[in-house]
Amino acid sequence: MKAFGTFQFRRFSDEHTATVLSWIQSEKDRVLWSGNSFSEGLNQIRFNDHLKRKDLFAFQLLDSNGHIQAYGEIVIQAIDRATLCRILVHPKMRGKGLGKFFCKRLIQEIKDWDLIREISLNTLTSNKPALACYKSLGFRSEAIKKKSRRIGDTWHDLIFMSLLL
Numbered sequence: 001m002k003a004f005g006t007f008q009f010r011r012f013s014d015e016h017t018a019t020v021l022s023w024i025q026s027e028k029d030r031v032l033w034s035g036n037s038f039s040e041g042l043n044q045i046r047f048n049d050h051l052k053r054k055d056l057f058a059f060q061l062l063d064s065n066g067h068i069q070a071y072g073e074i075v076i077q078a079i080d081r082a083t084l085c086r087i088l089v090h091p092k093m094r095g096k097g098l099g100k101f102f103c104k105r106l107i108q109e110i111k112d113w114d115l116i117r118e119i120s121l122n123t124l125t126s127n128k129p130a131l132a133c134y135k136s137l138g139f140r141s142e143a144i145k146k147k148s149r150r151i152g153d154t155w156h157d158l159i160f161m162s163l164l165l
């Protein structure tokens, strides 16, 4: 974690939109990252519209040169419940602990609000890095919805997880 000590956690600024979208190279990338959110196609206009949602707070992690290295959202579900959504780490930075570091910052942000008592999320059971990341942060499996998302010709199961604060 010390390696990311100089990284800055901030609200997402739309100057980084093109960079974030450049990390999504295929239908598989899109579905793993965002499920059905952009099933009509992902582009800057749709993404910027998405960011206008009133229940959504987007965050970024910048390195010491001001380059974005991770993106993610907190979505409010109720006065005491929030969801982590669309977590995305720069492809070249994956598997180095950054996803976990970033999610910890998102969880800390939610804790700082001092309102939310439960954080939920969902991911595909086939998304091993995401699943490992969330499990190691203490998220517990709540339910599995079989054959919920399609990538190409293959259906994938969706797992719902939660963390009590």
Ligand SMILES: CC(C)(COP(=O)(O)OP(=O)(O)OC[C@H]1O[C@@H](n2cnc3c(N)ncnc32)[C@H](O)[C@@H]1OP(=O)(O)O)[C@@H](O)C(=O)NCCC(=O)NCCS
Pocket (backbone or CB within 6 Å): 032, 033, 034, 086, 087, 088, 089, 090, 093, 094, 095, 096, 097, 098, 099, 100, 101, 122, 123, 124, 127, 128, 129, 130, 131, 132, 133, 134, 136
């Ligand atoms: C999912 C994602 C955010 C995880 O971030 P990351 O920086 O790659 O993951 P980390 O290096 O922080 O690793 C977190 C945990 O996953 C494990 N892990 C990482 N890559 C893995 C892999 N390919 N297979 C299995 N486990 C893996 C790590 O060992 C670590 O577990 P530990 O704490 O028990 O050791 C990142 O891979 C990503 O952006 N993926 C594409 C978008 C996506 O799928 N987002 C999730 C939407 S729900």
